[in-house]
Structures are given as C-alpha cells and as structure tokens.
Amino acid sequence: MxxxxxxxxxxxxxxxxxxxxxxxxxxxxxxxxxxxxxxxxxxxxxxxxxxxxxxxxxxxxxxxxxxxxxxxxxxxxxxxxxxxxxxxxxxxxxxxxxxxxxxxxxxxxxxxxxxxxxxxxxxxxxxxxxxxxxxxxxxxxxxxxxxxxxxxxxxxxxxxxxxxCGVMAGIGAAINTGNAGRGKSVAVIGCGGVGAAAVAGAALSGASPIIAVDIDAAKLETARRLGATHTVDSSRSDAIEEIKRIAAETYEGAEGADVVIEAVGRPETWKQAFYARDLAGILVLVGVPTPEMTVPDLPLLDVFGRGGALKSSWYGDCLPSRDFPMLVDLYQQGRLxxxxxxxxxxxxxxxxxxxxxxxxxxxxxxxxxx
CATH class of the missing domain: 3.90.180.10 (Medium-chain alcohol dehydrogenases, catalytic domain)
Structure with missing residues (x-):
C-alpha cells in the first residue's frame, strides 16, 4: 500500500x-x-x-x-x-x-x-x-x-x-467509425478537442475536402492547422448549405459530405449533420449528449430515402493495442x-x-x- x-x-x-x-x-x-x-x-x-x-x-x-x-x-x-x-x-x-x-x-x-x-x-x-x-x-x-x-x-x-480518450475518440470517429479515406469528403461539426482530432484523423486518412464547422474563429484556425481544407463559421452562414456547396465543388453532383462527424452532442447539430450528408453518406455521433436529449423530429421517409448510415462512435471504435502505438509513431514522424x-x-x-x-x-x- x-x-x-x-x-x-x-x-x-x-x-x-x-x-x-x-x-x-x-x-x-x-x-x-x-x-x-x-x-x-x-x-x-x-x-x-x-x-x-x-x-x-x-x-x-x-x-x-x-x-x-x-x-x-x-x-x-x-x-x-x-x-x-x-x-x-x-x-x-x-x-x-x-x-x-x-x-x-x-x-x-x-x-x-x-x-x-x-x-x-x-x-x-x-x-x-x-x-x-x-x-x-x-x-x-x-x-x-x-x-x-x-x-x-x-x-x-x-x-x-x-x-x-478525447484525441483517440476524434481520430477514430473519422477513420474507424466513419471509414474516411481517399475519394471521400468529410465535414466535422464542432471543433473542440474531439472535433479537432476528427479533423486530424480525416487528414491522416487522405480525405478531401475536409470541412470544419464551428462558431469560434480560434477553433476554426486550429482545425485548419490540423488539416481542414475549408472552414465554416456557422454563426454567419448556413452550415448545411456551405457543406453541400464545398462538397459539390470537388465531386460533381454531390449533395453533401460523404462523412459528417457531429462532435458537439446536441440535437440541433445532429440534425444539421443528418442533412449535410450526401446520399448514402455516413453520420457519426461522437459528441456526448446529456440524458434528457432526444433525436430531433425527422420524417422517416428522409431517413429511408437518404440511405447511408447513422452511427455513434464510442472511444473512436479503437483497439488501444493496435491504434495507440501506430498513432504515437505517426506523431514521432511529424505526421500527427x-x-x-x-x-x-x-x-x-x-x-x-x-x-x-x-x-x-x-x-x-x-x-x-x-
């Protein structure tokens, strides 16, 4: 003792x-x-x-x-x-x-x-x-x-x-849960610690464009430093429309991002993420909600018609013995x-x-x- x-x-x-x-x-x-x-x-x-x-x-x-x-x-x-x-x-x-x-x-x-x-x-x-x-x-x-x-x-x-905890949760939300990668667009709503890590994970995966959404200019600047190609101040513009516009600039006909990561944990931003996805896109909830929060009203036909997947990411779906040494090596190489x-x-x-x-x-x- x-x-x-x-x-x-x-x-x-x-x-x-x-x-x-x-x-x-x-x-x-x-x-x-x-x-x-x-x-x-x-x-x-x-x-x-x-x-x-x-x-x-x-x-x-x-x-x-x-x-x-x-x-x-x-x-x-x-x-x-x-x-x-x-x-x-x-x-x-x-x-x-x-x-x-x-x-x-x-x-x-x-x-x-x-x-x-x-x-x-x-x-x-x-x-x-x-x-x-x-x-x-x-x-x-x-x-x-x-x-x-x-x-x-x-x-x-x-x-x-x-x-x-937090950094692995964000990186894993992008790579493990969202299956981000080359040829895919990623949007991250909320760029605190976990959201910023999701941006870094998307950058590691080779995804592009990577769209960071927040209302704080300093957080958006950090997201850009970690690999975001575009930033959206959602207090000044419609986050859904901006994500759609940016995704369509790269992929003709895109109706949103392939992977949208909600890193706030609120019904309002979860609903934004739902409608900011492209058809057959993936929504990843990694922000932690409080017990009283509920999924916002959504027409069931929209859930069916947009296809794709609505996922939650618990600890970035990580396996520490596999992921921690790899990410530390990337850090030591200057890549993370x-x-x-x-x-x-x-x-x-x-x-x-x-x-x-x-x-x-x-x-x-x-x-x-x-």
Whole structure:
C-alpha cells in the first residue's frame, strides 16, 4: 500500500480538492503506474457534476501517460519500467464481440479489482470511484494491466497521453467509425478537442475536402492547422448549405459530405449533420449528449430515402493495442500534430481552474504534469 496525492471530487458540483489516497500494491492482473501527465477532459467535469453516476467520491483523470512501477501475478503484457498510455478498454477476450474478432467492441472491459481509498479526514478508508476505471489525477494509480498500452518511450507524455480518450475518440470517429479515406469528403461539426482530432484523423486518412464547422474563429484556425481544407463559421452562414456547396465543388453532383462527424452532442447539430450528408453518406455521433436529449423530429421517409448510415462512435471504435502505438509513431514522424492539443501544462492544484477554461472554450486541453 502506498499513499499519494490525488484530485478527488467528493460531492456533486463541489470544487475538486487535492488530498491523499491509498493505492494498494497490484494484485493478479493489475499494474501500478506512476503517472507523468493527465489531460483534463470534459468527461471529468461530467463526473464532478454527477452527469455519469452518483458514486462519489470520484478519483478524477483518465487521459494519462506514465511508467509501470509494479505488476501483479499473471501479468505478461507489461513490465516495470514500460512507458504506457492508459486506456479504458481493457478487452476481456471472452465476450461475444471478442469471440467474433471485434475486440474494439468488447462488451465486458475490465478494471482493477482492488479499490483505492481516501487516506485522511472523517471519511478515511472510503472507496474511490476512478474515472473511467483509471483515476489518473494522482501521483500513482492502480489499473488492470490490460489498460496499459506500451508506446515509444521517447514520445512526449503530455501529448501522447491524450490518446487515452478525447484525441483517440476524434481520430477514430473519422477513420474507424466513419471509414474516411481517399475519394471521400468529410465535414466535422464542432471543433473542440474531439472535433479537432476528427479533423486530424480525416487528414491522416487522405480525405478531401475536409470541412470544419464551428462558431469560434480560434477553433476554426486550429482545425485548419490540423488539416481542414475549408472552414465554416456557422454563426454567419448556413452550415448545411456551405457543406453541400464545398462538397459539390470537388465531386460533381454531390449533395453533401460523404462523412459528417457531429462532435458537439446536441440535437440541433445532429440534425444539421443528418442533412449535410450526401446520399448514402455516413453520420457519426461522437459528441456526448446529456440524458434528457432526444433525436430531433425527422420524417422517416428522409431517413429511408437518404440511405447511408447513422452511427455513434464510442472511444473512436479503437483497439488501444493496435491504434495507440501506430498513432504515437505517426506523431514521432511529424505526421500527427498532437502537440497542438496541449494548450497548457498545469499542476494538480489547477484542475478546478481548468474546468472553468473548458467552459469558456479557451483551451483544447489543459494537461496536468506530475
């Protein structure tokens, strides 16, 4: 058992606090990781606000990179000293998705079995709920060994750790879920962290044109830097009509983009994405909606008549063991600009302020450096 500093959300809506927690030594199938960096993701804010569940207190943080310090019995995939990016898809290998060879859809992903606990105060000993089974706003964390993906140890931790959630979600939405590629047009509605990553994924795939849609000029400029060929300020022009116009400039007769990625998670922008598709086009929902949101009214004949597919993308349909090392290699080669996503490096005491910056849209990612 070790005692370390960590960021904890004790109650719904209450400011997070830095406190001490107990981290058990790894048991069978587990790994102890010394965290180097962890991005501040909107999902962490969802946890703090009670938008995921009410299993307080939460140990926040999940977009992390670090070094394996110790492993438990029966662990063969990683060893002490390995540089890893943490993931929340430790596949089971036994469920119906895994048995049919679709490990990226594993229905029974697993986490560490031992609980980390609060180490001080009246509630000392209380079990913590780690965000997405990781809990990496901490000097050290305990995870299932399958949540550790070995990558190039010379890579910058603050950048590659972001593959643990938001950046992978966006890149995967374009490449894995949307099947973007050469000869296809892609539009991305919403260019925050995930949407910007979707633009980068579309650029990696060879798609063109790549149309970025947002109402924030700075976000649109970042999207262009990451590979967008066109930008649309939807506060000034009709996003659907602009996407159709731009797509038709490249592909004669096109009635929209081949792949439209909705990275906001709102009914209004989902409906825009639906009608911005070309015939037989793909709509990918990667923005996370809130529980009360519903699919907007659509004539069923439009759903039938336009063909194509309406998909949701969960974690970019990624398989960490396959995708993380490849994307880190592309980053190291200068072909994937992960550094652009790191707006600032902060300490654990600055997480609450990072949530405020997230609200005003002034950052892609604040990254906690430990």
């Amino acid at each position: 070790q005692t370390v500093k960590a960021v904890v959300a004790r109650a719904k809506g209450a400011p997070v606090e830095v406190t001490t927690i107990n981290v058990p030594d790894p048991g069978p199938g587990e790994a102890l990781v010394r965290v180097q960096t962890c991005g501040v993701c909107h999902t962490d804010l969802h946890y703090r606000e009670g938008g995921i569940n009410d299993d307080f207190p939460f140990l926040l943080g999940h977009e992390a990179a670090g070094v394996v310090e110790a492993v438990g019995e029966d662990v063969t995939g990683v060893a002490p000293g390995d540089f890893v990016v943490l993931n929340w898809r430790a596949v089971c290998g036994k469920c119906r998705a895994c048995k049919r060879g679709e490990l990226q859809y594993c229905f029974d992903t697993h986490n560490a079995t031992q609980a980390m606990t609060l180490a001080e105060g009246d509630d000392a000993g209380t079990e913590l709920s780690p965000a997405l089974g990781i809990g990496a706003f901490a000097e050290k964390t305990l995870v299932a060994a399958g949540q550790c993906t070995k990558v190039d140890p010379s890579a910058r931790p603050a950048a590659v750790g972001l593959l643990g 600009d992960l550094d652009t996503f790191v707006t600032e490096e902060i300490g654990m005491d600055d997480v609450e302020a990072a949530f405020d910056k997230m609200h005003d849209g002034s950052v892609l990612r604040s990254v906690v450096v430990l």
